[in-house]
Amino acid sequence: MCGHALNGNQEEKMPNPYNPQDIEPKWQARWDADSLYKSVIDHGKPKFYALTMLPYPSGDIHIGHWYAMSPSDVRARFKRMQGFDVLFPMGFDAFGLPAENAAIQRSIHPKTWTLANIERERQQLRSMGMMIDWEREAISCLPGYYRWSEWFFLKFYEMGLAYRKKAPVDYCPNCKTTLAREQVIGEEHICERCGTPVVKKDLEQWFWRITKYADELLDFSKIDWPDKIRLAQTNWIQRSEGAEVTFTVAPEDLPAGAAPEEGDLVVFTTRPDTLWGATFMVLSPEHPLVERITRPEYRAAVQSYQAQAARQTEIERMSTEKEKTGVFTGAYAINPVNDARIPIWIADYVLITYGTGAIMAVPAHDDRDFAFAVKFGLPIIPVIDRVDGLAKSFAFPGSVRAGFAEALKDAGFEFTAAPVGELGEGLFVTLHGNEQIDRYIALMQAYLLEGNWNEVVGARWAFIFSDGIRELDSVESDAEILTRCKAIYPPVSENRTCMEMLSHLPFYRDTLFHPEYGTMINSGVFDGTPVKGAVAKVVAWLEANELGRGAVNYRLRDWLISRQRYWGAPIPVVYCDTCGVVPVPYEDLPVLLPDDVDFMPTGESPLKYHEGFLHTTCPKCGGPATRETDTMDTFVCSSWYQYAYLSPYYREGKPAHADSIPWDTEEAKYWAPVDTYTGGAEHAVMHLLYTRFFTKALRDAGIVNFDEPMLQLRNQGTILGEPRCGDCVEVTGAWEGAAFRAAEITVYSFQDQATWPPAERSAGLVRGEVIDRDDVSLKVQTSEAGELTVVLIDEDMPVAIPGKEKGGTAKDILYHLDVEKMSKSKKNVVAPDELVAQYGADTVRAYLMFGWRWEQGGPWDSHGIEGVVRWINRVWNVVTEPAQAAGAETLSGRELLRAMHFAVKSITEDLEGFGFNTVIARLMEYTNALSKARSAHYGSALWDEAVATLLLLIAPVAPHMAEELWAFLGKPYSVHQQAWPTWDPAMLVVDEIEIPVQINGKVRGRVTVPADADEDAIEAAALADANVQRHLEGQQVLKVIVPNKKLVSIAAKPK
RNA sequence: GGGGCGGUGGCGAAAUGGCAGACGCACCGGUCUUAAAAACCGAGGGACUUACGUCCGUGUGGGUUCGAGUCCCACCCGCCCUACCA
16 A cells, blocks of 8 residues: 555544544454464464463552563564564463462452452453453463373472472461471571571471472573573582581590491581691580480580570571570580591581581681680681681780880881880881791890790781790690790680680681682691692592592572462372372372362361361372372473463363373474573572473483573563652641650641641651651651651541542551552552553553663652653654644755664664663654654655554554554555564765864864765864864874774873 | 772763763753644853963873873772672
8 A cells, every 4th residue: 555545544544643542442452363473383483481470369460570571572472573483372370378378368268359350451451452362371270281280290209309308497387387498587587478487397208309409590591581590590509519528526525336337427617628627526405416415414405406496587687797506515525637636516507408507617717716816715727828818916015125116127027116005105016028927036035034924826826925936836836835924914814715815805706717719738738738729639539548529519509499378280199008199190199179168267288177078098008098198389381381381271170191201292292492581580599490390301311402491581680669758637636745646637648748737746747758657657747957856646546538439547647758669558559450541551551661760670750751651642642643744844855764763773773782771762763753754755755664664663562552543544454463673784884074173182173074975074074073173283193093983082182 | 898880061861092061851042833742953061261261170199192082000989799708
């Protein structure tokens, strides 16, 4: 259809004003009826699997979902127009606690609650106008879905990836379930869901062996994922290389009759090079050996400490201070490298869940061990030389002959003199390197008075006595030096080690301990071993002497998947008295969740009391058996949903087998893996790690033939609540001390701030903005200066709230909000449905793309959307309005073409690179250019092309409006099935270019030259510019460069 | 304590080492209107200047470069994640 035929058409139609409320439902229904977004395998096209994280059906799609999903949809649409066969599915992560809590609180069955929410959210998602292929919808709580979740369990069990063990696990007493480690958050160890402090429980639980893939999960070479996520996963897995070293319990500390190897005490260390500095051992309080080695006289203290450590996770930790605690067992261990006898302690800073649950403590080079040793008076012996050569010495007042300070100064030492209490002046010397230290020691020996000592700490550990030098190089010398010091100066008698004595002097504190790698000292045959290769050499030596071996440890633990809840996929296992643990045969899947259950007010799983579910027969022997009543973590279901979309509820009703594939292999071969995945970064160490593990396990099972589930990942940021002022209240009442008791409250809305009466505080009246509110009081700002008055209220007292017809209570008064997360209680939630009703989905989509850097997010701004509203209307008008009289300003045909090609180029590139805000900016610019060019070009073929291009570029962003205008122009349905426009670099060229001229980095002029001018011509033009010449007067030009013909840079200096 | 991300007008933000502030919001001026709203047009980082223009400007201080918001070093501030992991 040609442009001119269209013009006649347009004149017949009176242009309607833009009305999204008509347009959007109309096109949504049409697209639906035409199955426009149904994805069908087409081997003639390249495929593109675009996936965005699926929502949990909590009852409402909120603005965060829109923010995450709209740009993902835009990009999927863009890819489709580019010629890809695109799959963009959606589903619901439908198992989980909130459904069960609703059941308990409101007597609604979780299934009813969940499916009703899904129904509602599906409608909300449809209102967004996304190109979702709804025929592929997958809901994880339906048997057709969770049958395969169960199937994977059996498969993993078969592969040895699923196992059961009794383990201390985190248990939330409120949610009545165990949690995965990553669901326990922060210092207080609180439940991710409800914030209740978790407790440790010893339970038989099912685990999945994710640790088997620890090394492979550290390899990101096959995927394009954000650094942030890769880092989070790397840190979470935390691979540590080191050695396992076998210490032994001193034979006399083992129970009589114990076999010698029972005393083996294996530790993991990343610092085998510090083995010679291990002056004590610490076992975790839960370590099995504690019971056997504790000496009778220490038993009571040990048991009391163990009890306290177990309880400690139950009580909220009061302070952030981390004072080390622990007790001595009375037993000793032998350090295999030097046969030193070292005490065995227990302390809660050693965790049973990491490494071997036991450590060798090297207090000189580990800060935790250092703190522990200082507190409990355990010896600290340095075994790694300082790399910085730093050493310090403090000359005690009166310990040296007169003239020492002058001698120090003459010799060039760095020192300060300061009074020490009443004792006189002390000298604080700082030394760098061995040469200085040697000179200092010699000088000190010359000046030290009889009956005194001096020490050099840090890069040298020397105690200078009048009869010679003693180095702190062993536990024995530590004791000997300390004894001598105590004899010389009795006030130090309280100290148990030299380090403890030295630690009292603040001047020394930064030199007593260092964790760096360096040359080994005080380490027997390894003395002098340089940093490089020291660890490897020690490991080789340990292995040669059969004292230990190189070892790798991970912080990553196996994935605990058992949940003591009803609303999850059943774990398909039965327990038989004769056969033990028996997996349910593949053919018998799914193990169905029974519907007829009674929910306990306690939250305890009703499955435990459901006789029909509980009792079954053993698949192996046919005898009586009971079912596993735990269900699987919901993350199991979301670990494979990207494959479920390929053929949802695959082969439902037909039996599964061990060698089944859980989805249509033709679909999988074509679509998988996911090409672009978008979603929140908060899933970094949970979902995003689990799904990678899952795919690797599936690969090993021969079900998929690739290693990674999602090739490219991008994270969006978070939209926060909008800052706002609080309501203004006028309160009458009476003073109660410093507070004001409210009798009656009048509210002036925060929206009418201009009409607020002035703040006031008088005998019977308080008036001002509400800064904060709780159940019993308001904080009212009663002066410009910020003076706050506490107004006591009754939570339910009736208050007239402007705009609230039924009348509210004091709880409805809005208080001042700075930027915070959106939450219902703060009443700062943005409801997308209301925005859609007011502005239309296209505008909301565009605003969410335009307002923020997508990967960053930020606070909501309810005014900013107006700019997008205006733009959308301008687009509407520029297409639909009839020709107007020529305006003053217009664009040449060449300029219009250039604007068009530039728009295509930049929008294509920015969509590709997730630069959504600049996509809208470029669209706005292009629209502005069209507005300008309209009067001159309206009706021409060029104009038609320019307008069509605008609609094609807008189609992914504002799909409804683009479709409507496309139809208005009489173009063939659908705009979404058109090819994405391309640009011609030749069209971007301009005839003349303006080039700035810099002198010494400052712009001093601009010259306009033909686009094809060569560098010499540009340089000549630049030097000829009047302002440039003015600035070059009296200057000598050193250099002129014309990089890329983009600017002229002149370097000059005064003659 | 460890790690990460960020700091640019009143606000959201642009800017392959090359004219800082594109595109918007808010504000201000104008056109239209009896008036307002809407729409459209226009000015705007700061200081000085009638003006041409000049100086200063991307958290602070250094450095590399003809040229730095961008790269390097040190520091300050904010946010996020993580946390006794041997």
